[in-house]
Amino acid sequence: SQQGEEDPQALSIQEGENATMNCSYKTSINNLQWYRQNSGRGLVHLILIRSNEREKHSGRLRVTLDTSKKSSSLLITASRAADTASYFCATDQNTPLVFGKGTRLSVIA
Amino acid sequence: SAVISQKPSRDICQRGTSLTIQCQVDSQVTMMFWYRQQPGQSLTLIATANQGSEATYESGFVIDKFPISRPNLTFSTLTVSNMSPEDSSIYLCSALVVSGEKLFFGSGTQLSVL
Numbered sequence: 001s002q003q004g005e006e007d008p009q010a011l012s013i014q015e016g017e018n019a020t021m022n023c024s025y026k027t028s029i030n031n032l033q034w035y036r037q038n039s040g041r042g043l044v045h046l047i048l049i050r051s052n053e054r055e056k057h058s059g060r061l062r063v064t065l066d067t068s069k070k071s072s073s074l075l076i077t078a079s080r081a082a083d084t085a086s087y088f089c090a091t092d093q094n095t096p097l098v099f100g101k102g103t104r105l106s107v108i109a
Numbered sequence: 110s111a112v113i114s115q116k117p118s119r120d121i122c123q124r125g126t127s128l129t130i131q132c133q134v135d136s137q138v139t140m141m142f143w144y145r146q147q148p149g150q151s152l153t154l155i156a157t158a159n160q161g162s163e164a165t166y167e168s169g170f171v172i173d174k175f176p177i178s179r180p181n182l183t184f185s186t187l188t189v190s191n192m193s194p195e196d197s198s199i200y201l202c203s204a205l206v207v208s209g210e211k212l213f214f215g216s217g218t219q220l221s222v223l
Contacts, residue, residue, distance in 0.1 A: 045213070048211055
């Protein structure tokens with residue numbers, strides 16, 4: 001099964017800085033989604049980008065998708081301590097979604 | 110949108126016992142799934158819960174160990190049977206709502222087996 005792979009595995013930044021996480025995948029997709037998980041709890045959907053889209057924004061989040069490179073990036077601007085969480089990308093060629101290993105983001109106040 | 114109630118939120122169990130986790134969705138869903146997440150790891154799909162029929166299990170997971178029920182569209186249970194310390198994980202219920210593409214998740218069950 002295809003699986004997104006995020007990098008870096010862990011990222012530590014100061015509050016106010018931007019955080020960028022990357023996701024690579026192996027096969028063609030219909031869409032790519034990013035999720036957030038706080039402290040091992042349930043995941044929360046952040047944003048979905050379709051294969052025919054190149055960039056999408058939602059508040060402080062910016063997602064890009066490069067289907068030629070089979071990669072996506074998630075940018076969180078002006079980070080806050082509350083953004084501390086694990087972030088996962090998920091790809092879907094078929095249901096159900098397959099998740100990557102995630103990036104653990106720590107935002108230090 | 111959907112809200113998923115999952116319980117218990119955590120439990121500490123003895124080796125050899127079983128635990129049943131319940132998942133209730135507050136809106137119409139098409140598909141329900143159960144995932145396992147071991148400490149610091151990604152989510153691994155255990156099975157797709159099928160309404161009124163046997164669940165569809167992923168490689169490495171079997172019905173005798175992880176029996177799943179889904180008696181109606183919005184409710185499912187996962188039982189972790191004959192537990193061992195290796196079963197210590199977070200178990201997550203998720204659902205795909207009608208005409209939706211994103212997954213909604215319960216808050217997870219943190220299971221520790223002694």
